[in-house]
Amino acid sequence: MLRLLHTGDLHLCSSFSAFSPRVAAKRRERQFEALEQLLTAAVRAGAQLLLFAGDCFDSTTPEPGSVQRFFNLLGAQPVPSVIAPGNHDYYLRGGFYDTVTIPKNVHLFRSSELSSFDFPELGATVYGYAFTGEMMQTPNLGRAIERAHDRINVLLAHADLISPISKYAPISAGQLERTGFLYAALGHVHKPTKPRRCGHTIAAYCGFFAGRGFDELGPGHANMVVIQERNIVVDPMETVADRFEERELDCTGAATTEDVRSRVAEYLATEKLPPETALRLHLTGQVVTGCRADKAAIARLGKQYALFEVEDETLPIYNAEYLEKDPGIKGAFYRAMVAHLQSDNEQERATAAEALRLGFAALSGREV
Numbered sequence: 001m002l003r004l005l006h007t008g009d010l011h012l013c014s015s016f017s018a019f020s021p022r023v024a025a026k027r028r029e030r031q032f033e034a035l036e037q038l039l040t041a042a043v044r045a046g047a048q049l050l051l052f053a054g055d056c057f058d059s060t061t062p063e064p065g066s067v068q069r070f071f072n073l074l075g076a077q078p079v080p081s082v083i084a085p086g087n088h089d090y091y092l093r094g095g096f097y098d099t100v101t102i103p104k105n106v107h108l109f110r111s112s113e114l115s116s117f118d119f120p121e122l123g124a125t126v127y128g129y130a131f132t133g134e135m136m137q138t139p140n141l142g143r144a145i146e147r148a149h150d151r152i153n154v155l156l157a158h159a160d161l162i163s164p165i166s167k168y169a170p171i172s173a174g175q176l177e178r179t180g181f182l183y184a185a186l187g188h189v190h191k192p193t194k195p196r197r198c199g200h201t202i203a204a205y206c207g208f209f210a211g212r213g214f215d216e217l218g219p220g221h222a223n224m225v226v227i228q229e230r231n232i233v234v235d236p237m238e239t240v241a242d243r244f245e246e247r248e249l250d251c252t253g254a255a256t257t258e259d260v261r262s263r264v265a266e267y268l269a270t271e272k273l274p275p276e277t278a279l280r281l282h283l284t285g286q287v288v289t290g291c292r293a294d295k296a297a298i299a300r301l302g303k304q305y306a307l308f309e310v311e312d313e314t315l316p317i318y319n320a321e322y323l324e325k326d327p328g329i330k331g332a333f334y335r336a337m338v339a340h341l342q343s344d345n346e347q348e349r350a351t352a353a354e355a356l357r358l359g360f361a362a363l364s365g366r367e368v
Helices: 021-044 064-075 173-177 257-271 295-301 320-325 329-341 346-363
Strands: 002-007 049-052 081-083 106-108 115-119 124-128 152-158 183-187 196-198 201-205 221-228 231-238 244-250 278-284 286-288 307-312 315-317
Touching: 002 021, 002 183, 021 064, 021 221, 021 231, 049 124, 049 152, 064 106, 173 196, 173 201, 183 221, 201 231, 244 257, 257 278, 257 295, 295 307, 315 346, 320 329, 329 346
Parallel strands: 002 049, 049 081, 081 106, 124 152, 152 183, 183 201, 244 278, 278 307, 286 315
Antiparallel strands: 002 221, 115 124, 196 201, 221 231
16 A cells, blocks of 8 residues: 655745735745645655655746755655656756755656656655656656556656647546556646546646635645555645635625725624635625725725735616616616626626716716
């Protein structure tokens, strides 16, 4: 039986450009702390091997002290680690991977050709390759006949099993079926996916380690994998890295700007999200015509968060039956907007709703 931690897509030393320099620096520091906690938890859970499926760093020019810190952390673990560089942190002769001291228990793939590291004491062999540039064609993964049958054969790879036309090492299910690997520990696709069976091979992505934008919401992930003969169990683990979150707040019935502000204040007090959270709040529902969220005032309510953004997606309440027949300018304005308000395009509907709100406010003599 073999227990291993499958992680990757750490993107250490990310710029976090959406944040102030001070907040970004703290976020990078907490990434390292979260990684240390993950490795500690994995070893305590019995992990005998730590696998890193590429993009450990966000670029090929990470801060040297951070690179050495990463390898020192792996060197301090009581079990071996294997790294397969990806398209963000690809291996170059004389590059940053060659400028640090790599501990004896850490193994790094340096070639785009398939190679392996054998661990006789674990009865396991880890195969893999390194990106040696920003892009990579389909790698040669070999065939089952080339594998030692007295070993648990694992593939560690930064690869794209989703898109056959990817520029980032596209591989196919059929290709994996012929390889003889029991488990394929994959990186590159940041959204965690369910393990996929490809013949006798179970292939899985670990997902992103820590969100870097609102396209990576919620907790980061890694996989704890148990391999016993041909039985493979993949258990997702959540990381404690800082999160990006998106939430919705229904403001239906709000009549004034202050009503909306009060509802947001109450919501934030109730949710009590960690201060390290980057939060985007979507305001939804139907509000009294002319009621508009004061984004600047609302933004001050979320100053305790690392990042706080507000999207006003509320729609105005209006008497459609009355406005359809209204002979005045309000009726004419409404009828001109109806097609846009009922559009299949979400952005067009939102723009029309904002135009209707501002137009009615102006026609009523209110400041807009």
